[in-house]
Amino acid sequence: MNLLSAKFNLALDAFTLKVETEIPLQGFTVLFGPSGSGKTSFLRCISGLERAPEGFLKIGDETWQDEKKGIFIPTNERKIGYVFQEMRLFPHLTVEGNLRYGLKRRNLHNVNVLFSQIVEIMGLETFLSRHPRNLSGGEKQRVALARALLTRPRLLLMDEPLAALDTKRKQEILPYFQRMQSDLNIPIFYVTHSLNEVLQLVDTMLLMDQGKIVAAGTVEDVLSHPDLGRHLGHTLVGTVLDTTVVRQDKEFQLTVLKFNAHTFYVPRRDVSPGDRLRIHIRAEDVTLAVEQIENKTSVLNVLPAKIIETRPSVKDDCKVDVKLDIGCPLLASITKKSLFHLNLQPGQNIYAHIKAIRMAHEFD
Amino acid sequence: MDISSLDYQPIIITLQLATVTVLVLLIIGIPISWWLAHTRTRFRPVFEAIVALPLVLPPTVLGFYLLIILGPHGWIGKPVEEIFGSPLSFTFTGLVIASTFYSLPFVVQPLYNAFEAIGKDPLEAAWTLGASKWDAFWTVASPMALRGYVTAIVLGFAHTLGEFGVVLMVGGSIPGKTKVLSIEIYDRVETLDYSHAHLLSAGLLSFTFLILLIVYYINRKLPVRVS
Numbered sequence: 217m218n219l220l221s222a223k224f225n226l227a228l229d230a231f232t233l234k235v236e237t238e239i240p241l242q243g244f245t246v247l248f249g250p251s252g253s254g255k256t257s258f259l260r261c262i263s264g265l266e267r268a269p270e271g272f273l274k275i276g277d278e279t280w281q282d283e284k285k286g287i288f289i290p291t292n293e294r295k296i297g298y299v300f301q302e303m304r305l306f307p308h309l310t311v312e313g314n315l316r317y318g319l320k321r322r323n324l325h326n327v328n329v330l331f332s333q334i335v336e337i338m339g340l341e342t343f344l345s346r347h348p349r350n351l352s353g354g355e356k357q358r359v360a361l362a363r364a365l366l367t368r369p370r371l372l373l374m375d376e377p378l379a380a381l382d383t384k385r386k387q388e389i390l391p392y393f394q395r396m397q398s399d400l401n402i403p404i405f406y407v408t409h410s411l412n413e414v415l416q417l418v419d420t421m422l423l424m425d426q427g428k429i430v431a432a433g434t435v436e437d438v439l440s441h442p443d444l445g446r447h448l449g450h451t452l453v454g455t456v457l458d459t460t461v462v463r464q465d466k467e468f469q470l471t472v473l474k475f476n477a478h479t480f481y482v483p484r485r486d487v488s489p490g491d492r493l494r495i496h497i498r499a500e501d502v503t504l505a506v507e508q509i510e511n512k513t514s515v516l517n518v519l520p521a522k523i524i525e526t527r528p529s530v531k532d533d534c535k536v537d538v539k540l541d542i543g544c545p546l547l548a549s550i551t552k553k554s555l556f557h558l559n560l561q562p563g564q565n566i567y568a569h570i571k572a573i574r575m576a577h578e579f580d
Numbered sequence: 581m582d583i584s585s586l587d588y589q590p591i592i593i594t595l596q597l598a599t600v601t602v603l604v605l606l607i608i609g610i611p612i613s614w615w616l617a618h619t620r621t622r623f624r625p626v627f628e629a630i631v632a633l634p635l636v637l638p639p640t641v642l643g644f645y646l647l648i649i650l651g652p653h654g655w656i657g658k659p660v661e662e663i664f665g666s667p668l669s670f671t672f673t674g675l676v677i678a679s680t681f682y683s684l685p686f687v688v689q690p691l692y693n694a695f696e697a698i699g700k701d702p703l704e705a706a707w708t709l710g711a712s713k714w715d716a717f718w719t720v721a722s723p724m725a726l727r728g729y730v731t732a733i734v735l736g737f738a739h740t741l742g743e744f745g746v747v748l749m750v751g752g753s754i755p756g757k758t759k760v761l762s763i764e765i766y767d768r769v770e771t772l773d774y775s776h777a778h779l780l781s782a783g784l785l786s787f788t789f790l791i792l793l794i795v796y797y798i799n800r801k802l803p804v805r806v807s
Binding site: 291298300304322 | 702706710711715719726
């Protein structure tokens with residue numbers, strides 16, 4: 217598999233970017249973290265817009281930077297696409313002029329086929345002769361994305377492409393992202409500080425804080441790692457599950473989801489049976505009971521579970537993180553006092569009560 | 581008023597001088613403004629002050645120093661005289677050099693402002709799309725700075741048209757060689773030939789007003805407005 221190997225050490229105004237990593241060039245990789253954590257700087261180093269002294273960067277078998285050997289490929293010779301947060305469309309060109317700007321500068325075959333394909337994917341057919349100033353924020357972002365894709369990049373870098381848009385526009389553009397991913401199969405590095413976007417799109421996640429990569433792995437792994445709470449923000453620590461929609465319950469206005477053998481009830485969503493829905497269960501929203509009290513609780517979602525381990529919370533002295541097994545790990549956060557009174561032990565079978573379930577697109 | 585008796589030579593020389601000066605100023609002014617807009621040196625204010633100096637310096641002072649430098653004993657005039665047989669003072673070339681200094685801020689300032697307003701962002705976007713720095717300058721920065729270019733050309737041209745002090749010091753008023761419009765007007769007034777002075781002054785006034793008017797109209801119409 218193709219890898220991106222990078223080693224950057226770059227002193228910036230507020231912090232130092234210090235990264236040494238290997239990332240598979242595949243699917244959606246999100247760089248997640250608070251602002252000022254070095255995500256954008258990392259992208260800029262990859263693109264060559266920033267040059268880290270003594271830096272090293274290899275994409276697959278191409279070395280783009282190796283300062284020890286004096287190698288630094290300038291940005292315009294790197295096969296990358298870059299989508300900026302502020303879009304940066306050229307105001308003096310039409311949409312088509314913007315789209316063709318990069319296309320003209322790379323020696324590509326079948327440019328017309330590529331052009332119509334991307335224009336179609338991004339739904340820009342009717343915008344071509346317009347000027348960027350006459351487009352809405354979401355439309356501009358689609359043009360910026362199409363413009364980057366038209367250079368046939370080996371790697372697409374996206375720097376908070378949705379940050380400037382409101383929630384409604386974000387929802388409008390996300391399907392284009394998904395289509396792009398499934399149709400074009402270009403590896404994407406995506407910078408964001410909004411979990412909303414992450415959960416809908418992402419396979420792999422790099423968690424950054426203060427210029428360093430503090431965790432890397434699948435979204436499920438990173439979010440369910442209790443020690444990462446101080447980097448993530450505690451409310452995000454929890455479990456991500458890929459569920460399937462079973463049916464709509466019209467009588468109670470609920471949507472029924474399935475994950476392995478478990479059934480979840482959530483407030484009714486606009487989805488169809490068979491759809492995949494990624495849900496997020498915060499550790500704080502899971503409570504534990506030693507006996508089954510079905511029909512004696514208002515909580516809808518009760519799952520049998522087995523305790524894998526308990527460990528004191530890193531941040532909160534009165535809390536304990538409990539890792540449960542429900543066919544996959546489920547994270548719960550309870551007080552030490554409860555742990556003591558219930559006398560919970562690893563290996564014990566208990567019931568997990570899930571007070572709230574959030575959909576991927578309900579974050580922010 | 582007798583138009584047929586008008587000496588057209590000063591008008592032609594003035595237009596030639598302004599045209600050549602603007603061309604020279606674009607060639608040296610574009611790199612200077614680009615550099616000023618993008619440099620990170622701490623000494624930028626020093627360079628900004630140097631470029632703005634001709635705005636406030638009395639033209640006679642500028643002309644005096646140029647006369648010394650370009651004259652037969654000056655550090656530019658002397659080698660030029662040794663090679664070409666004549667110094668630069670009191671020649672058309674000398675006038676162009678003097679006007680270039682004199683009108684420099686009028687070309688550099690609008691370009692510098694335009695380049696600075698555009699900033700680095702669109703250029704970075706162009707680089708990521710495969711454009712070299714040179715390519716991005718011509719296909720992104722320059723079209724976006726079109727208003728700056730138009731303003732620079734017109735102000736440089738108009739300002740050179742009206743120069744007097746510097747020309748007088750460096751070029752004298754050799755008819756058919758270095759005698760420009762403003763000096764011709766001065767001479768006419770000195771000889772109490774008010775009718776020709778009127779004619780030339782009114783002509784210069786209307787002409788400069790007209791080109792400024794055109795510029796402001798064009799600037800309103802230009803598609804790209806960088807703010």
